[in-house]
Amino acid sequence: MGKSGLSNLALRTVEPPITWLMGMTLARPKLISLAAGFTDSASLPVRETRALLNGLLGSKREGRKALQYGSTAGDPALRRLTARHVAMLDGAQMTRGGIYDPERMFITSGSQQLLYVLSECLCDPGDIVLVEDPTYFVYLGITQSHGLRCRGIRLESDGIDLAALEAVLERLRTQGELSRVKLLYLVTYYQNPTGLSTAWAKKAEALRLLRHYERMAGHPIYLLEDAAYRELRFFGEDIPSALTVPGGRDRVIYGGTFSKPFATGMRVGFGILPEPLLRVVLRVKGNHDFGTSNLLQQLMRVVLDSGEYQRHMEGLRSRYAIKAKAMVRAMRAHFPEGIEWREPTGGLYVWARLPRRVRTGVNSRLFKSALRHDVLYVPGGLCYAEDAARHRPDHEMRISFGGESVPNLRAGVERLGATLKQVMGR
Amino acid sequence: MGKSGLSNLALRTVEPPITWLMGMTLARPKLISLAAGFTDSASLPVRETRALLNGLLGSKREGRKALQYGSTAGDPALRRLTARHVAMLDGAQMTRGGIYDPERMFITSGSQQLLYVLSECLCDPGDIVLVEDPTYFVYLGITQSHGLRCRGIRLESDGIDLAALEAVLERLRTQGELSRVKLLYLVTYYQNPTGLSTAWAKKAEALRLLRHYERMAGHPIYLLEDAAYRELRFFGEDIPSALTVPGGRDRVIYGGTFSKPFATGMRVGFGILPEPLLRVVLRVKGNHDFGTSNLLQQLMRVVLDSGEYQRHMEGLRSRYAIKAKAMVRAMRAHFPEGIEWREPTGGLYVWARLPRRVRTGVNSRLFKSALRHDVLYVPGGLCYAEDAARHRPDHEMRISFGGESVPNLRAGVERLGATLKQVMGR
Numbered sequence: 100m101g102k103s104g105l106s107n108l109a110l111r112t113v114e115p116p117i118t119w120l121m122g123m124t125l126a127r128p129k130l131i132s133l134a135a136g137f138t139d140s141a142s143l144p145v146r147e148t149r150a151l152l153n154g155l156l157g158s159k160r161e162g163r164k165a166l167q168y169g170s171t172a173g174d175p176a177l178r179r180l181t182a183r184h185v186a187m188l189d190g191a192q193m194t195r196g197g198i199y200d201p202e203r204m205f206i207t208s209g210s211q212q213l214l215y216v217l218s219e220c221l222c223d224p225g226d227i228v229l230v231e232d233p234t235y236f237v238y239l240g241i242t243q244s245h246g247l248r249c250r251g252i253r254l255e256s257d258g259i260d261l262a263a264l265e266a267v268l269e270r271l272r273t274q275g276e277l278s279r280v281k282l283l284y285l286v287t288y289y290q291n292p293t294g295l296s297t298a299w300a301k302k303a304e305a306l307r308l309l310r311h312y313e314r315m316a317g318h319p320i321y322l323l324e325d326a327a328y329r330e331l332r333f334f335g336e337d338i339p340s341a342l343t344v345p346g347g348r349d350r351v352i353y354g355g356t357f358s359k360p361f362a363t364g365m366r367v368g369f370g371i372l373p374e375p376l377l378r379v380v381l382r383v384k385g386n387h388d389f390g391t392s393n394l395l396q397q398l399m400r401v402v403l404d405s406g407e408y409q410r411h412m413e414g415l416r417s418r419y420a421i422k423a424k425a426m427v428r429a430m431r432a433h434f435p436e437g438i439e440w441r442e443p444t445g446g447l448y449v450w451a452r453l454p455r456r457v458r459t460g461v462n463s464r465l466f467k468s469a470l471r472h473d474v475l476y477v478p479g480g481l482c483y484a485e486d487a488a489r490h491r492p493d494h495e496m497r498i499s500f501g502g503e504s505v506p507n508l509r510a511g512v513e514r515l516g517a518t519l520k521q522v523m524g525r
Numbered sequence: 526m527g528k529s530g531l532s533n534l535a536l537r538t539v540e541p542p543i544t545w546l547m548g549m550t551l552a553r554p555k556l557i558s559l560a561a562g563f564t565d566s567a568s569l570p571v572r573e574t575r576a577l578l579n580g581l582l583g584s585k586r587e588g589r590k591a592l593q594y595g596s597t598a599g600d601p602a603l604r605r606l607t608a609r610h611v612a613m614l615d616g617a618q619m620t621r622g623g624i625y626d627p628e629r630m631f632i633t634s635g636s637q638q639l640l641y642v643l644s645e646c647l648c649d650p651g652d653i654v655l656v657e658d659p660t661y662f663v664y665l666g667i668t669q670s671h672g673l674r675c676r677g678i679r680l681e682s683d684g685i686d687l688a689a690l691e692a693v694l695e696r697l698r699t700q701g702e703l704s705r706v707k708l709l710y711l712v713t714y715y716q717n718p719t720g721l722s723t724a725w726a727k728k729a730e731a732l733r734l735l736r737h738y739e740r741m742a743g744h745p746i747y748l749l750e751d752a753a754y755r756e757l758r759f760f761g762e763d764i765p766s767a768l769t770v771p772g773g774r775d776r777v778i779y780g781g782t783f784s785k786p787f788a789t790g791m792r793v794g795f796g797i798l799p800e801p802l803l804r805v806v807l808r809v810k811g812n813h814d815f816g817t818s819n820l821l822q823q824l825m826r827v828v829l830d831s832g833e834y835q836r837h838m839e840g841l842r843s844r845y846a847i848k849a850k851a852m853v854r855a856m857r858a859h860f861p862e863g864i865e866w867r868e869p870t871g872g873l874y875v876w877a878r879l880p881r882r883v884r885t886g887v888n889s890r891l892f893k894s895a896l897r898h899d900v901l902y903v904p905g906g907l908c909y910a911e912d913a914a915r916h917r918p919d920h921e922m923r924i925s926f927g928g929e930s931v932p933n934l935r936a937g938v939e940r941l942g943a944t945l946k947q948v949m950g951r
Contacts, residue, residue: 106646114808138593140593148588211812223532237812318529319530364591364595379538381544383670389637
């Protein structure tokens with residue numbers, strides 16, 4: 100405790116890059132932000148939300164319910180619809196007492212809250228979480244704030260490298276650190292930042308490895324599956340979640356959200372958890388807010404119940420597919436040789452790998468030059484955990500086709516391409 | 526860390542009484558709950574909210590904004606309106622760089638979130654917070670979960686007993702514990718649970734005492750003023766907040782909410798904080814949720830901007846005044862001799878003091894008998910912090926006229942009176 104009187108948590112917590120990036124955007128009105136994970140503004144369901152709210156608040160009974168407190172776990176009808184929805188995505192049945200029982204679920208204020216409360220409930224300072232390398236940088240902010248140690252697991256095109264996972268667990272075992280390992284965090288669909296998805300077999304094998312090592316850890320090691328982008332799929336088939344892996348019920352925490360796919364201004368997410376953990380998590384959620392806004396929950400309930408959610412998702416998928424294509428086409432036209440990326444099949448992001456000598460960090464020549472050209476990207480380095488076992492890569496960038504219009508995407512990529520040529524072409 | 530793999534925080538955290546009380550209500554459909562701090566259902570502004578949302582979402586520009594992410598601190602226009610509102614209540618001006626500068630304010634998901642994030646930012650396990658004796662029991666849940674120690678300060682009819690505050694601080698000084706003291710938490714208006722308000726002179730003197738002792742503590746000791754019920758005033762004049770006390774700017778944290786007065790289903794609160802603390806709090810809020818739902822914020826903005834808030838408050842005040850009167854009249858008619866209470870002048874609660882021999886706790890004969898009579902109250906003991914310096918009183922109850930209709934209030938009080946007579950009249 101310093102003379103500030105602040106807590107250890109407060110003293111540790113650094114400014115989240117997201118605040119800084121958002122501030123940057125607001126400060127430069129002509130800036131094209133390929134950084135923000137905003138959703139497409141023109142496709143936001145304004146008219147539909149208005150009509151549904153009209154219906155909801157047109158009924159005195161439903162209206163009063165929406166404007167009154169709810170319970171900490173969330174509205175039972177919304178939980179039932181959500182559970183059914185996830186079961187449907189997994190090609191499974193919702194049965195009482197089964198994996199998709201609404202009693203195993205709670206509603207959160209965005210999926211971010213799930214990540215936060217879980218970190219509080221599972222981890223003490225110094226504990227270890229395993230993350231994809233690279234991973235979602237806002238999750239890294241939570242781990243940083245809570246004084247957790249991260250171990251990055253190398254990513255392959257279909258998810259984490261299982262040999263790397265095993266090697267990390269084995270090293271932790273020999274170091275006597277297994278008892279500090281609490282979970283493996285995977286963004287399994289169209290990962291933020293790389294856009295990659297995890298194959299089902301990898302989820303199954305990762306879970307098997309965790310169960311093997313947890314015997315030596317002496318406590319459960321959970322697989323936290325963040326499925327935030329699952330439904331933003333352009334091509335291909337959906338992959339069943341880790342909940343469907345045998346034994347998944349007791350070790351998989353599944354986090355989802357309606358914010359990203361439907362409306363980011365709503366902030367309604369959910370978690371499906373093993374029962375003993377859910378009980379604890381709900382106590383802590385009770386202290387946070389004793390329940391997510393009931394108005395938002397009731398709105399989300401009618402969004403799902405009316406079929407509007409499905410309709411909206413279909414439109415959104417083709418819209419994002421078009422935007423992704425426009426971005427990739429512009430990258431082909433304007434990016435110099437020597438930059439690698441994959442065409443996205445879902446989600447909001449393209450991950451571009453530059454030659455190793457070209458740095459992308461906030462203090463790099465490239466980043467500053469891009470800002471001067473009024474274009475913003477997320478430096479790849481922000482997405483890598485602090486991990487002494489490897490050098491933090493600093494030659495990548497995350498660019499998003501989510502927020503900006505197609506003409507702006509083209510213009511932004513053109514500006515970025517010009518910057519890249521200028522910086523690389525010496 | 527036990528074999529559960531849970532964090533120390535999780536292992537500490539007990540079930541919040543609010544969850545238990547809510548569950549009790551749901552399980553007994555005929556129960557009249559005088560326990561819940563729900564707001565009056567019939568007066569919820571369903572029609573008004575509908576009309577305002579129609580307007581908001583009728584504009585494409587405003588609608589899109591409402592359905593998109595906002596910033597962590599909250600919508601600038603809402604912060605401006607909120608700051609102006611609090612300045613108006615305090616009879617002050619909102620000036621740039623002044624106490625009510627919107628830049629000193631952030632929007633929260635209900636005022637509960639403010640209490641939570643502040644506890645995280647200011648307190649480590651073992652730290653000490655000073656609270657009114659009794660105090661808001663959900664705040665006690667947060668302190669319990671974070672492993673904080675509480676010291677109760679005796680309450681008088683116009684706020685804490687200043688001599689008791691000084692004695693507690695002095696004792697902590699001699700015990701060498703001042704460096705662990707972080708804040709004094711006061712619910713200054715129509716306190717939950719007692720309904721009492723704090724006189725301005727007491728706020729000023731409390732702040733003076735804190736500043737005196739903080740020199741020996743070596744760090745700021747804040748005055749956290751929870752003004753959740755400030756606007757639910759039936760009679761008398763408003764009291765200026767502690768922000769108006771000289772030096773208040775640097776040491777007063779002011780928490781307010783729009784949920785209680787307008788609609789509990791909305792969950793929009795706010796905090797006004799000294800700048801250095803606000804910076805830290807925003808980092809942590811960023812990790813929680815990077816901003817409260819923008820839809821709720823934009824709705825609250827138009828609620829304030831349209832004048833609907835003021836109109837609603839006026840109606841609500843007279844409505845609650847009538848309900849309070851009905852409850853007190855029923856108490857006079859049905860409660861046995863020997864029970865003391867004050868007629869409320871605002872807020873949602875009446876605090877009843879029974880003879881010391883009559884216990885009110887959840888395991889008491891009275892509580893169980895009340896449940897059999899299908900009426901629920903909040904046992905007073907829940908509102909007292911764990912404090913070795915005194916016996917935890919167990920002969921009081923909090924009853925609320927907030928949620929139930931007037932006929933139900935009468936019937937509930939009659940049932941409770943019959944129970945009291947039965948248990949006391951031996």
